[in-house]
Amino acid sequence: MRHKIEIDGVEVTFSENETILEVAQRHEKEIPTLCYDPRLEPFGGCRLCIVELEGARNPVASCTTKATPGMVVRTATDTIEAYRKTLLEMVISENREVDVSPLRGYAAGELADLRDKYAINGNCMTGAKSGTNKTDENPFILRDYELCISCYRCVRVCAEQEGDHAINIMNRGFHTQITTEFDGLLKDSACTFCGQCIQTCPTGALADKKALRAADEVADAIPDKTRTICPYCGVGCSVDILTKNEKIVGIHPAMDGPANQGALCVKGQFAYDFVQHSDRLKTPLIRGDDGELHEATWEDALDKAAEGFRQVNAEHGRHSIYGIASGRAPSEAAYLMQKFIRVGFGTNYIDNCSRA
Amino acid sequence: MSNPLVDMQKPEVIFCIGTNMTECHPVAATGLKKAIARGAKLIVADPRRIGLAELSHLYLPLRVGSDTALLLGMAHVIAREGLINEDFIENRTTGFDEFFEHISQWTPEWAETITGVPAKDIETAAMWYGGADKGAIYYTLGITEHICGVENVQSLCNLALMTGNVGREGTGINPMRGQNNIQGAGDSGALPNNYPGFQAVTDPAYQAKFKAEYGRAVDLEKGITKVTALELCGDSIHAMLIDGENTLLSDPDREHCEHALRSLAHLVVIDIFLTETAELADIVLPATAWGETDGVCTNTERRVQRMRAAVPPPGEAKPDWWIICQIAQRLGFEGFDFNAPKPIFNELCRVSPIYAGLDWERIDKSEYQWPVPHKEHPGTPRLHEESFVNGRGIFSNVHYRDPAETISDDFPVWLTTGRRLQSYHTRTQTGRAEGIDYLLSEESLEVNPADLEKWELTDGEWCKMSSARGSINIKVKATNRSPRGTVFASFSFADVPVNLLTGSGYDPITHTAELKVCPVRLEPL
Numbered sequence: 001m002r003h004k005i006e007i008d009g010v011e012v013t014f015s016e017n018e019t020i021l022e023v024a025q026r027h028e029k030e031i032p033t034l035c036y037d038p039r040l041e042p043f044g045g046c047r048l049c050i051v052e053l054e055g056a057r058n059p060v061a062s063c064t065t066k067a068t069p070g071m072v073v074r075t076a077t078d079t080i081e082a083y084r085k086t087l088l089e090m091v092i093s094e095n096r097e098v099d100v101s102p103l104r105g106y107a108a109g110e111l112a113d114l115r116d117k118y119a120i121n122g123n124c125m126t127g128a129k130s131g132t133n134k135t136d137e138n139p140f141i142l143r144d145y146e147l148c149i150s151c152y153r154c155v156r157v158c159a160e161q162e163g164d165h166a167i168n169i170m171n172r173g174f175h176t177q178i179t180t181e182f183d184g185l186l187k188d189s190a191c192t193f194c195g196q197c198i199q200t201c202p203t204g205a206l207a208d209k210k211a212l213r214a215a216d217e218v219a220d221a222i223p224d225k226t227r228t229i230c231p232y233c234g235v236g237c238s239v240d241i242l243t244k245n246e247k248i249v250g251i252h253p254a255m256d257g258p259a260n261q262g263a264l265c266v267k268g269q270f271a272y273d274f275v276q277h278s279d280r281l282k283t284p285l286i287r288g289d290d291g292e293l294h295e296a297t298w299e300d301a302l303d304k305a306a307e308g309f310r311q312v313n314a315e316h317g318r319h320s321i322y323g324i325a326s327g328r329a330p331s332e333a334a335y336l337m338q339k340f341i342r343v344g345f346g347t348n349y350i351d352n353c354s355r356a
Numbered sequence: 357m358s359n360p361l362v363d364m365q366k367p368e369v370i371f372c373i374g375t376n377m378t379e380c381h382p383v384a385a386t387g388l389k390k391a392i393a394r395g396a397k398l399i400v401a402d403p404r405r406i407g408l409a410e411l412s413h414l415y416l417p418l419r420v421g422s423d424t425a426l427l428l429g430m431a432h433v434i435a436r437e438g439l440i441n442e443d444f445i446e447n448r449t450t451g452f453d454e455f456f457e458h459i460s461q462w463t464p465e466w467a468e469t470i471t472g473v474p475a476k477d478i479e480t481a482a483m484w485y486g487g488a489d490k491g492a493i494y495y496t497l498g499i500t501e502h503i504c505g506v507e508n509v510q511s512l513c514n515l516a517l518m519t520g521n522v523g524r525e526g527t528g529i530n531p532m533r534g535q536n537n538i539q540g541a542g543d544s545g546a547l548p549n550n551y552p553g554f555q556a557v558t559d560p561a562y563q564a565k566f567k568a569e570y571g572r573a574v575d576l577e578k579g580i581t582k583v584t585a586l587e588l589c590g591d592s593i594h595a596m597l598i599d600g601e602n603t604l605l606s607d608p609d610r611e612h613c614e615h616a617l618r619s620l621a622h623l624v625v626i627d628i629f630l631t632e633t634a635e636l637a638d639i640v641l642p643a644t645a646w647g648e649t650d651g652v653c654t655n656t657e658r659r660v661q662r663m664r665a666a667v668p669p670p671g672e673a674k675p676d677w678w679i680i681c682q683i684a685q686r687l688g689f690e691g692f693d694f695n696a697p698k699p700i701f702n703e704l705c706r707v708s709p710i711y712a713g714l715d716w717e718r719i720d721k722s723e724y725q726w727p728v729p730h731k732e733h734p735g736t737p738r739l740h741e742e743s744f745v746n747g748r749g750i751f752s753n754v755h756y757r758d759p760a761e762t763i764s765d766d767f768p769v770w771l772t773t774g775r776r777l778q779s780y781h782t783r784t785q786t787g788r789a790e791g792i793d794y795l796l797s798e799e800s801l802e803v804n805p806a807d808l809e810k811w812e813l814t815d816g817e818w819c820k821m822s823s824a825r826g827s828i829n830i831k832v833k834a835t836n837r838s839p840r841g842t843v844f845a846s847f848s849f850a851d852v853p854v855n856l857l858t859g860s861g862y863d864p865i866t867h868t869a870e871l872k873v874c875p876v877r878l879e880p881l
């Protein structure tokens with residue numbers, strides 16, 4: 001049976017258990033949210049996604065209200081939009097700043113985007129600021145709670161997505177604070193530094209300290225993104241490499257990555273800077289008569305590499321040469337390694353590093 | 357993996373054995389935690405009280421290297437309690453009657469004497485897994501890095517076959533692969549027994565196929581494994597081309613390995629750093645790294661995915677494929693005139709039936725789980741749904757064997773090795789990532805607090821750890837993660853080369869090293 005509701009005068013279908021927000025998003029209605037992350041259970045905390053529901057006395061949060069047959073929903077009436085603007089002004093009034101570096105995290109610009117959409121300039125509300133920064137020496141996660149809006153996305157992603165329950169909520173109301181057990185350092189908590197909290201934070205209150213090292217370089221510009229696969233274990237998480245001026249400045253998880261659906265671990269999130277490390281080999285090396293390795297040209301190194309295989313083949317036969325392919329390089333490398341041995345020497349003297 | 361990663365959230369009972377998933381495959385472990393939150397039961401078998409054990413509903417702390425005994429005991433209970441799937445056994449398998457006979461002798465009480473796990477817990481595990489409509493098995497190197505790695509895997513297959521936990525959502529036998537493209541390296545034919553796409557080199561039909569493709573008949577005999585090749589260095593192996601592996605630190609028995617590589621007449625290493633292995637080479641060729649290289653990789657669930665370059669390489673570093681082509685061209689080999697990864701991947705797809713439906717354009721736009729037999733095929737998330745590739749699932753009448761070395765008066769402690777969350781392999785990468793040191797700056801030996809006094813060791817102090825092959829110094833860390841009599845260290849840190857000690861034996865079929873078991877002696881320094 002096809003279920004139907006009416007959204008802004010248009011009749012649309014929905015499936016069992018879909019929320020009004022999900023149905024509306026499928027039909028490309030732009031409903032603002034702050035506490036919503038599609039990977040998490042609906043929370044209904046920020047109230048920005050409120051919609052008018054015919055027959056209901058008050059607006060309802062569309063993220064927590066399940067669609068039921070015959071509902072008549074209005075997503076952007078003047079009244080609703082005015083509520084939203086006021087809510088946003090109140091949220092913004094408590095924060096130190098709204099414009100933050102895109103390096104802070106995947107979702108860090110959400111609050112600023114909504115402020116622009118609702119043309120909130122200056123702030124008609126002034127008053128006390130909420131949130132107290134936490135000094136935490138860890139090299140990865142900045143805890144800049146003066147930007148916190150208590151949407152609890154970080155707490156929920158840590159619990160629901162990661163299953164780590166490392167962070168939680170302390171105090172109530174204006175004094176609400178995100179914290180760890182006994183209000184200590186992340187290192188002393190159950191935190192695994194997967195970075196999921198910084199990637200879901202809609203204001204940059206939890207921010208990528210490591211990426212922010214390039215903040216001056218990147219300034220306000222959005223860094224370039226390149227979709228690839230994490231270089232570590234075999235799970236194959238999709239990531240976006242953030243680059244600026246040919247430098248890798250950070251990693252974002254790909255929210256639509258088939259293997260990870262937005263999740264990453266500490267290695268995939270933060271251990272990327274080996275790539276542009278000064279220890280990288282930059283030229284070929286040849287062992288000289290003095291027994292040491294010396295820098296060489298590609299021509300000389302490749303000639304010598306080939307010559308060595310030619311000599312050993314001539315002297316000891318084709319079963320004296322062995323190839324070990326990498327489990328880290330792309331398949332093109334492994335394919336050519338086996339082809340090199342099979343075409344070149346007619347043997348199966350090829351393996352990869354899976355046995356140890 | 358027989359099943360896709362998303363299936364991890366579907367089983368009623370999950371049996372994890374020899375997998376430290378929260379540290380080694382943390383993102384996969386998030387799926388497992390979600391399954392538990394939805395009510396799935398988790399059984400964890402591991403000698404160490406790892407993170408998964410803390411999450412489990414039933415923890416089986418087996419003695420290192422006793423997996424086969426545990427699994428035989430479980431099979432016995434499943435059969436005894438009539439928890440077998442008769443339809444599945446009838447329609448999809450062969451050899452059950454002999455297997456039924458075989459396992460009748462391997463009672464859980466017997467398994468307790470080998471594993472140290474109480475018989476009643478073995479029974480409970482068997483009842484849970486055997487009683488579930490959807491039971492899934494996950495394992496990693498804790499199963500395979502043993503002299504009996506093949507028997508261990510066969511024992512897991514026995515459990516899945518007798519309960520019909522194969523070919524359906526939320527079931528399966530799921531090894532977690534450890535490196536970003538270790539699956540792809542095997543898919544691509546970098547194996548001594550298979551051409552690309554797991555086509556056996558011993559089959560004359562495939563020999564003929566690749567002769568037509570490559571212009572040369574390749575031996576019909578299997579090649580030797582890397583382990584054997586290292587043993588034969590200087591004897592019959594005289595030249596090696598190693599691409600991106602720090603063999604010296606990652607492989608067992610480092611001294612033997614170093615001696616082997618030094619005895620080669622010609623060693624060429626392609627890598628991104630001057631690793632301990634590259635330092636032994638005659639020629640070192642600088643490769644482009646992750647983030648600098650376009651190509652394709654395959655993950656643990658057989659998902660073929662595109663990797664993309666985002667930044668230029670340093671200095672004169674070149675892609676691995678270019679380097680291999682250049683050497684091959686200088687030797688006059690045919691078929692190496694490639695100028696980009698695209699035609700190389702397309703050639704791999706053309707010669708490999710499991711990739712037959714793939715090409716560079718398709719992989720650039722989307723990703724597919726192999727086998728992908730033709731261009732219109734959507735990929736195969738779940739294997740063995742209708743039938744097994746080789747016909748019927750075969751029960752294996754395995755026997756328990758002791759590890760290659762067992763504890764003795766000289767070496768009275770079990771050492772087992774593995775990885776840690778914050779470091780990866782030999783730390784060529786994570787050791788050069790800023791901030792990782794804050795979380796993990798040095799290696800330490802995990803020892804049960806109650807064992808400290810017995811062995812006259814002090815928490816935080818150094819000790820000397822010796823095996824039949826050598827000695828290293830390592831700092832002691834008291835932790836209840838280690839059971840009495842068993843200690844743990846990772847092989848990641850070059851200054852604590854744990855693989856000087858390991859290397860007691862190899863699985864006779866796969867030649868996988870028994871890195872998980874090594875009797876040692878501990879002495880205060």
